[in-house]
Amino acid sequence: MNEPVSGCDVRGEPLKEWVAEEFSSLYNEHSRAIYYLTLRYLGDPQKAEDATHDVFLKAFRKLDQFRGEASFRTWLYRIAINHCQNLNNAWQERHIHSGVDDSVWENAAAKTDSPLRVLETKELGQRIQKALDGLPEEYRLLLLLVADAELSYEEVAELVGQSADAVRGKLHRARKSFATLFEANG
Amino acid sequence: MKNHNRLTQQQRQQEELAAHQSQAPSGKEFAGPEDLLRFDAAQTSVPESIAERLQNSSATVAPPSARPWWKRVFER
Numbered sequence: 001m002n003e004p005v006s007g008c009d010v011r012g013e014p015l016k017e018w019v020a021e022e023f024s025s026l027y028n029e030h031s032r033a034i035y036y037l038t039l040r041y042l043g044d045p046q047k048a049e050d051a052t053h054d055v056f057l058k059a060f061r062k063l064d065q066f067r068g069e070a071s072f073r074t075w076l077y078r079i080a081i082n083h084c085q086n087l088n089n090a091w092q093e094r095h096i097h098s099g100v101d102d103s104v105w106e107n108a109a110a111k112t113d114s115p116l117r118v119l120e121t122k123e124l125g126q127r128i129q130k131a132l133d134g135l136p137e138e139y140r141l142l143l144l145l146v147a148d149a150e151l152s153y154e155e156v157a158e159l160v161g162q163s164a165d166a167v168r169g170k171l172h173r174a175r176k177s178f179a180t181l182f183e184a185n186g
Numbered sequence: 187m188k189n190h191n192r193l194t195q196q197q198r199q200q201e202e203l204a205a206h207q208s209q210a211p212s213g214k215e216f217a218g219p220e221d222l223l224r225f226d227a228a229q230t231s232v233p234e235s236i237a238e239r240l241q242n243s244s245a246t247v248a249p250p251s252a253r254p255w256w257k258r259v260f261e262r
Binding site for chain 2: 020023027031032033035036039040045049052053056057060061115116117118124125128143144146147148149174175178179182
């Protein structure tokens, strides 16, 4: 690739257009991952649409702050997680939230190594959402991040601010909890 | 000729079956929650309205400074 310019001309195009064009290709590459995370994390398609828009706009505004220490997707995920957590915190401040004790999941019947069988995929999204909604927020986020094959355990650990070992331990419980809820909703 | 017709018919039936299975993948089995979520993500399409809104919103935002962020993004 050619050297960057400090003025406004890249490949004969104004900088703004060039940035928009390159940003558009980044959007095409990562929008599904970000939309899916916000959709299943927030559990509301309209909120997910707004959040995805806000996340990419924030990324566009702060592109010059991207230091390249992590992958671009990890950087986007960080913005998305902060955004979703702010939304959830604002919601929880207005509503009484009853968390479920961890021991409930410890005693759950589902096995983590059993496959999940699905007879009908037509309303699978709703069933998945119901199961995710029943999980503690931390477990929900972990499962969604680990499901992205592009992220390593270390990257997931960094995104949730924990060690990779802690992530592995929690992930085990998250899988078990999800399987219990998913089977119960079947 | 008859053999050829039978083969064509068999092929057609197989193609129809394959098409039906891809449209309605009933009785699927997933190795675990991540596998299931990956399948769900692949089935989820991003609303086109987001790109349209983003285009409008970013047009009113000043472009990021010309620091070589792109070099780190595109040369990875």
